[in-house]
Amino acid sequence: MGSALFGKLVLTGARGNLGNELRAPLSKMARELVTTDILEAPAELLPNETYVQADLGDYDAVEPLLEGAEMVIHFGAIVDERPFEDLHLPNYVGAYNIWQAAWRHGARRVVYASSIHAVGMAENARGIDTDEPHRPDTFYGLAKCFAEDMGRMYWEKRGLEAVCLRILSCTPEPQNVRALGSWLSYRDMVQLVTRAIETPTVGFTVAYGVSNNDRAPVSNHKVGFLGYKPQDNAEDWAEALFAKAVAPDPQDVAQTRVGGPFAAVPLGESGIEAIKRMTEGKK
Structure with missing residues (x-):
């Protein structure tokens, strides 16, 4: 991949864990990188990076x-389950604002950080692919469904391309037994976003953000044209993770659905806290 393949790229959510990982690789792909978040600017900016604090x-x-952007990489959102009222502006209205502004300024594509929680109530054992109908597990997942549907509509009605990346569990290392299937390494996440940007034509595309895990409950076989070839495999951590796992329970939807603990929490209550309990080996 050569440098400066694009003129201007915009990255939202740049102060989040994943957004911060994307700043440097995106800066190498564009003459100008505009990054934004609701938080204050990072301590240091890249040479071609402009940061704007925005809601x-x-x-x-x-x-x-x-204005003048070729593509927007939209990673900005509250990244947990909350009451609908808390998610309404950042996750629902925020997605609309990005798509509408991208269309108004003639951008070519939105690369969107969607989530497995858009289909979180699907069963692990079914081996779902990218044609899986929406089955959100939370208000957070419902926001991802909204944005995916909007992305399809803006493509079909207004010609604005979109790649919606249903990210599973993106962390430096897999944290629990569920992550043996759901883990996405930072390295593979960067590759997936890069492919979503570089692929010449995508129309409207959904892809799963998951590494090359032996136990992955989802499949990207229908979107091979993106050229995504994940390099990492959570199986390397299997022995250690099984040693601290909670007891198997076939009636526990947190263990049997692709949304994991998000599938089990009451609507409006934190899924991140439930994941922490799973990681600590607690029910």
Whole structure:
């Protein structure tokens, strides 16, 4: 991959864990990188990076950022289950604001950090692919369904391409037994986003953000044209993770659905806290 393949790229959610991992590789792909988040700017910026503090729920703040952009990589959101009212502006309205501003300014593509929670109630044992119908497990997952459907509509009605990446569990290392299937390494996440940007034409595409795990409950076989070839495998951590796992329970939807603990929590209650309990070997 050569440098400066694109003119201007915009990255939202740049202060989050995944957004921060994307800043450097994206800067090498563009002459100009605009990064944004609701938080203050990072301590150091890359040579071609401009940071703008902005609230995704405020269209007037978002719209100018997209002027002249070829693509927007939309990773900004609250990344946990919350009451609908808490998610409404950042996750629902924020997604609309990005797509609308991208279209108004003639951008070519939105690369969107969707989530496995858009289909979180699907069973692990079914081996779902990218045609799986929406089955959200939370208000958080429902927001991902909304944005995916909007992405398809903006492609079919307005010609704005979209790649929606249903990310599973993206962490430096797999954290629990569920992650033996769901883990996405940072290295593979960067590769997936890069492929979503570089692929010449995508129309509307859904792909799963998952590493090359032996136990992956999802399949990307229908979107091979993206050229995504994950390099990492959570199986390397299997022995250690099984040693601290909770007891198997076929009635526990946290263990049997692709959304994991998000599939089991009451609507509006944190899924991240439930994942922490699973990681600690607690029910």
